[in-house]
Amino acid sequence: MAVYLYDISIKNEFYYKNLAKQNIERKVYIKPVRGEILDSKGRLLAMNRMGFSVSIKPHLKRDGKRLNKVVDKLIEMFPDLNKTIMLKVYDKGSSAYNHEPIKVVDFIRYRNMIPAYPRLSIYDDIKIEAETTRYYPYNIYAAHIVGYTGRSNRKENDKDLVVKKVGVIGKSGLEREYNKVLQGELGYKITKVTATNEKIEDLKIVKPIENRNLELNLDIDLQIMIYKLMKDMSGAVIVMKTNGDILAAVSTPSYDPNLFVGGISKKNWLALQNDIEHPFTNRFIHGTYPPGSTIKMGVAIANSLSNKSTIDQTETCMGYIRIGRSKHKFRCWKKHGHGTMGLRKAITQSCDVFFYNKSLDMGIDFLSKSLKSLGLGVKTGVDLPREYSGVIPDKAWKMKRFKKPWYMGETVIAAIGQGYDHITPMQIARYTNVLATSRLVTPRFAKFINGKEIKRDKGKLLKLDPVLMETIHLGMYDVCNDPTGTGSRYLKYLPIRVAGKTGTSQVVSIPQNVYIRTNEQDLSYFKRSHALLTTYAPFKNPRYIVTTIIEHGGHGGSTNGPIVAEIYKWMFKKGYFNKEKKEIKKNTNIAKLEVSPELKEKVNKDLDLTPLTKNEIKKIVKHKIIKVPKVKIEKPIEEVEEKKVKKEVVTKNLSIESLINNKKIYIKEKPKEKEVKHKINVIYTIDKDDEKQGD
Numbered sequence: 001m002a003v004y005l006y007d008i009s010i011k012n013e014f015y016y017k018n019l020a021k022q023n024i025e026r027k028v029y030i031k032p033v034r035g036e037i038l039d040s041k042g043r044l045l046a047m048n049r050m051g052f053s054v055s056i057k058p059h060l061k062r063d064g065k066r067l068n069k070v071v072d073k074l075i076e077m078f079p080d081l082n083k084t085i086m087l088k089v090y091d092k093g094s095s096a097y098n099h100e101p102i103k104v105v106d107f108i109r110y111r112n113m114i115p116a117y118p119r120l121s122i123y124d125d126i127k128i129e130a131e132t133t134r135y136y137p138y139n140i141y142a143a144h145i146v147g148y149t150g151r152s153n154r155k156e157n158d159k160d161l162v163v164k165k166v167g168v169i170g171k172s173g174l175e176r177e178y179n180k181v182l183q184g185e186l187g188y189k190i191t192k193v194t195a196t197n198e199k200i201e202d203l204k205i206v207k208p209i210e211n212r213n214l215e216l217n218l219d220i221d222l223q224i225m226i227y228k229l230m231k232d233m234s235g236a237v238i239v240m241k242t243n244g245d246i247l248a249a250v251s252t253p254s255y256d257p258n259l260f261v262g263g264i265s266k267k268n269w270l271a272l273q274n275d276i277e278h279p280f281t282n283r284f285i286h287g288t289y290p291p292g293s294t295i296k297m298g299v300a301i302a303n304s305l306s307n308k309s310t311i312d313q314t315e316t317c318m319g320y321i322r323i324g325r326s327k328h329k330f331r332c333w334k335k336h337g338h339g340t341m342g343l344r345k346a347i348t349q350s351c352d353v354f355f356y357n358k359s360l361d362m363g364i365d366f367l368s369k370s371l372k373s374l375g376l377g378v379k380t381g382v383d384l385p386r387e388y389s390g391v392i393p394d395k396a397w398k399m400k401r402f403k404k405p406w407y408m409g410e411t412v413i414a415a416i417g418q419g420y421d422h423i424t425p426m427q428i429a430r431y432t433n434v435l436a437t438s439r440l441v442t443p444r445f446a447k448f449i450n451g452k453e454i455k456r457d458k459g460k461l462l463k464l465d466p467v468l469m470e471t472i473h474l475g476m477y478d479v480c481n482d483p484t485g486t487g488s489r490y491l492k493y494l495p496i497r498v499a500g501k502t503g504t505s506q507v508v509s510i511p512q513n514v515y516i517r518t519n520e521q522d523l524s525y526f527k528r529s530h531a532l533l534t535t536y537a538p539f540k541n542p543r544y545i546v547t548t549i550i551e552h553g554g555h556g557g558s559t560n561g562p563i564v565a566e567i568y569k570w571m572f573k574k575g576y577f578n579k580e581k582k583e584i585k586k587n588t589n590i591a592k593l594e595v596s597p598e599l600k601e602k603v604n605k606d607l608d609l610t611p612l613t614k615n616e617i618k619k620i621v622k623h624k625i626i627k628v629p630k631v632k633i634e635k636p637i638e639e640v641e642e643k644k645v646k647k648e649v650v651t652k653n654l655s656i657e658s659l660i661n662n663k664k665i666y667i668k669e670k671p672k673e674k675e676v677k678h679k680i681n682v683i684y685t686i687d688k689d690d691e692k693q694g695d
Contacts, residue, residue, distance in 0.1 A: 025203065026099065026191045029165045032184030032210035033132055037146055037174060039220040040247075040447070045146050046175065048132035052113045054120075055101035055127040061094045070125045074105070077116040081105060099193075101127040106167075106262055134168075134175075134261045140254040141224050144282040145216075145384075145445060147173020148257035150264075162186050171260065173282075174445060176385045178214055181449055185209040215448035217245035225570055226250045229563050235530075235550040236283040236425040239567065242433055242542050244441035244459065246382075249426075251283040285380075285387045288422040289530050289549055292503030292556075293350045293486075295371070295417035297435050297472050299358055300343055302370030304468045308361035311468050316340045317353035323360070323408050330356055330412050343468075347475025348485050350502065352416050359415030364406055367414065368394035373462070375430040375440055376423050382443040390423040418506055429547040432534045435472060436499075436542035438464050476501055477539055487533055490561035495572050500535030500564075502556030505549075528552040533560035537568060538577065 037046035054074060060067040067090070075081050086104040093102035113128070120126050134149045136142075150171045157164035162183050170179035187208030192200040226237050230252040239248040253275075259268050272280050281287060303309060319337035320329040332338065332352040338345070346354035359367055372378050377392025391397070393414065395406040413419035426443060434440055441459035448454065476499035478484070480491040486502040506529050531553030536542045546564055553559035571577065 024192055024194075026193050028100070028189050028191060030187035030189060030206075030208050031166050032162070032186065032208035034134070034149075034166075034168070035182040035184065035210070035212040035214060035450070037182075037214045037216065039216050039218045039223075041219070042215075043220055045136065045138055045142050045216070045218075045220065047135050047137065049109070049135045051107050051109045051131050051133060053103055053107060053129050053131035054105035055103045055129065056090055057101055057125040057127070058094065058098050060125065061091065066125065070123065071104075073120070073123065074126070077120060078105075078108060078112065103167075107131055107133040136257045136261075138220060138224070139256045139258060141227050142218070142220065143173070143254045143257045144251040144284070145173055145218065145223075145249055146257065147171065147175035147177075148260040149175050150260050151262070173257075173384060174214065174216075177383050178446065178449070181212050182214060184212055212450040213448075214446055215451075216445050217241070217247060217447050218249075218445060219247050221574075222567075222570070223248045223250060226563075226567060227252065227254070229566055230550075233550050233553065234277050234283075235548065235553070236287060237549075237563070237567070238284055238425055238429040238545070238547045239571075240429050240433065240443060240545045240547075242437050242439070242441070242536070242545065244433075244443050244456070245447070246443055246445050247544075249284050249445075251281070251287075253277050253279040255279045282384070283549075284425045285382060285384055286424070287549075288388055288390045288424055289532075290419070290421050290505040291376070291417035291423050291428060292505045292530075292532055293352075293417060294428055294432075294501045294503035294532050294534050295376070295415075295421065296347060296350065296355050297476065297501060298371050298374050298376060298431065299355045299367065299415050300347075300472060301374065301464060301468065302367050303358040303362055304465055305370055306362040306366050309358065311465070311471060312342060314340050314342045315346070315351075315354045315357050317351050319353070321353055321356050321412070323412070326409075328409065330409065343471050344475040344478065347472065347501065348478035348482055350479075350486050355415045356412040359411050360408065364411045364414060365394045367411070368392050368397075374434050376427055377421075378427075380424075380426050380430050380443050382426055383445055387426070388424055390427060391420055392423070393420040417503060425547055425549050428532070428534050428549075429545050432500075432536055432545050432547060433542075434462060435469075435476065436536040436545065438462050438469060473499060473539070476536075480535065486555075487535075487557040487561055489557060490565040491535070491568075494565060494568050496537050496568060496577050497539035498535050498537045498564075498568060499539045500533060500546075502560070503532035503534075504555060505530035505532060507552070526552060528554050531556045531559040533557065533564055535564055543579075544571070544576065 034048060036044055036048060038044055056067070056070055060070070067087075071083055071086050071090075074086070075083055089104050090102050117128065120128060136146060136148065138146075148171055149168050152163045152167055152169040156169050160169075162185065163169045165186055166183060168183075170176035170182065175182065185208060187206045188204075189202050189206070190204040191202050194200060222239060226239070226248050227250050230237060230250055234252060236252075237248065237250045238246065240246050255272055259265075304311065317332055317334070317338040317340075319335055320331045322329060330352075333350070337353065338349055338351045341349070341351060341354065343354075345351070368377070371392045377390050379387050379389045381387075393410075398404060398406050398410075398420070410419055414421055430441065430443060439459045439461050442456065444454070444456060446454055477497070479487045479502065480498045480500050481488055482492075485492075487500055491498050491500070507527065529552070531550045532548065533556040534545070534547040536545050546567055548556075548560045548563055550559050550563075
């Protein structure tokens, strides 16, 4: 006995003192209110709805009648509640060591609780507390960006005390990426209680850190407008500033994140999972697609870095190439070939053979390394969880994946963005920014946390040949503005100057013996190619990137073109281009381009601007010429009516300057006699439909 008393009173004195202290002092955590998510203009994308939770006094498990009476009363007031579920929740929370009320109802809306509150508040066994729940007012329009919250599981509870006490965690999107910020930090109060758990007084109160809001770069109006354009298609659209700020990012089809708040039903979950269009997939970071011809500018940059050929080196396209002694033909999309052309024309008309040859000059390993340095096949670092990296293959990748060597034929396929190449739309947007500004930036949705701007770097400025980049810019400009450009049909009439590149991502391989390809519209839906179009604007001072991909859309110019055109028109109307007034066209045609002196010689060669001989002039003027009436103001040739006939012959004044200035020709007044020495009349054919079938 003496030893026992010694053990209690002396040896373990501090232990028992602390134990006694615990019996009279209780620490109760105070949950923080979750921060809200807003767009760039302060509109709520994720908000808190006020309501109430219902808890039942602990230790009623031993008194079954009393417990059932309390539960029955709750069901009487709220018929939608499930008695079995409430009893299971109560049983799970019961413990001899738990002296806190057990929450059996997570959330009841304010308007539903108010009439019931007077009748429930008289019960000592029922505790009603103010509670918040998440609500997403823009539901489907921003679901893949904002994400949703849900009940936390045991694994998540073990990692974070705040999550455990709150019982809610961000499950996807920005809700998940910034969960630590949004959830806040717990407060607590230390309360003095009796042995029967009756409160005596509060000894200490520490307030929670809460309401830490997240403000985005997103413009929800732009987001909604794009979603409505895309609502009947599967695909992705990204609108990004050249500094990486994301103004809109749409993935269609979408889902309603409100379904997940408080737990999604099995029926709704299965409906989302079994939908063949996969609405739950965030296509702009989780969808991986062959980049198609959008990769060709990257191939040109890689070739320049390899020093295997010069910028002004031309290639001759006969419609196909053969490698070595092989009889296998790697075909260009244009059946009879493009003839001899330089880089600018190769980009404009999307010649495959040109880039086949460039890829063979440097090999797959150097090509792969260079493309990754431009942001392809690597994660962008965007502030969303679980981003995919995609694939830009090399020899080591294929050996590791398939245990097979790399073949030269696979190199030429990779050079036009097919084969093993798979990248995300977000990577294409980032890569397009490199083409426009030579800067590799990190895309970002979030701009402010709790009112403080998030620190970010300006991105990495890449050392790229300025002459090469200017040639690429002119090629991308022609894609969107020149009659021979694969994306010009819908983009050449925009009020601002746009440059870009179309692309086609094949989903089924074309057999070697197929010479004439089947039109995309004649194929079944799932066999059609994916359509891509990535652009930047304004041309001379890039500020915005617009990247689109439409699954099984066919050709980027004809399918994506109208969507991109509508986006730029909307942005122009809303004042996004006010800072670039000098870039605005005075009419619906393209204005003159100023070309650097260093490029003039190369461009002349590229455009085949050799002087015409007297015999050539005689041959030209023998053709029937339709006289054009005099006009007082220069008028773009595109305004000549195209609907009357499929082809119409008109005259134009041709000069070296006009061809240098992007080959756009204007109808002018008839020149005086002294001017004839410098300008000649030639034949110009206008096609009714300048949509190209290449990309």
